[in-house]
Amino acid sequence: MEMAAQPSDTLATLKTESETLKTKLEEERAKLHDVELHQVAEKTEALGQFIMKTRRTLKGHGNKVLCLDWCKDKRRIVSSSQDGKVIVWDAFTTNKEHAVTMPCTWVMACAYAPSGCAVACGGLDNKCSVYPLSLDKNENLAAKKKSVAMHTNYLSACCFTNSDMQILTSSGDGTCALWDVESGQMLQSFHGHAADVLCLDLAPSETGNTFVSGGCDKKSCVWDMRTGQCVQSFETHESDINSVRYYPSGDAFASGSDDATCRLYDLRADREVAIYSKESIIFGASSVDFSLSGRLLFGGYNDYTINVWDVLKGTRVSILFGHENRVSTLRISPDGTAFCSGSWDHTLRVWA
């Protein structure tokens, strides 16, 4: 056997350097860890009792609801399901306004366009497609479908950037990508995860061109959209990261994981600053979102419940029951007056 002395020496040296750098990174982060978030919030007034109830139940999917997104008009919701259907609902009246049948089952991702005039979706077809929403209820939406993104494994999440013109996607193929909707061209790809990427969230527009992703490699990564570079990464979860969501100021993000915890990472301190967990919570968190001020963190869990956390104090302020199977997706409405959850029980619930 040829003794490839050069490459294996370099590999060993590189691995050592890798370990040294990782240790140094942790040391640098630790130096600035002078206090815990909940200590800073000790004197902050505690939150009172929350009474949030299901105000609407959206029934119509034939199988597990996998994803949902609100329209900017604060009343329409798009949802996608294992049954292959994508439905647009008027959440005030609970009427279904549009329905599209996808050529695949497990439509894991869906998103509303900022204009409200289109929806994007995809899943086991490995693609992200855009459907313009027609005002004519009789028109077959599938006829106008536009294929935008092509991955080499399932589409796990998608979201429009600040306009209808670009879409960000994440995939089971371990990558994220930015696409031009009109041409279907890939504008940028993001490599760095070591396994399936399960979720992503775009930074609030004031914060600039970054997004965060989370994956089966237990890592969350913050990316520069222009260069494709991973600028920060965090590896403190003990299992798959199912959901990531930016804190409203853009200076932090929360993640929900199969390790039954949600965590808060501050981007300027470059570290985890809070863990939201309880011994009694042993099932994974599938989906997280913040209330408008960032004080409340809503988490949908695989034990069918929704836990509401005080972001500053780290305590749970409420637990919501209602779904009859896993909560798989959860989003606050654009004006923060309500939130919607989707579940494996085939329904969506709007809570306020």
Place this chain on the structure above:
Amino acid sequence: MSNNNASSSSVAVAQRAVKQLRLEAKIRRINVSQAATDLKNFCLQNAHKDPLLVGVPSSDNPFRPPKSCGLL
């Protein structure tokens, strides 16, 4: 041959990992105390605008009344 290819791609992966770690090590960080204070202040400053936090009268929340009035 295949040994060489496998080891050279491992080397490439390791080189990328080192490059990435060097980049991440360089970023400027602030104290958790400062970062946490900023997070807290943001929450407090925006609390009054957070309907789920402070609650809004039923008449202002479109989901509270059993059926909505016409909006448009």
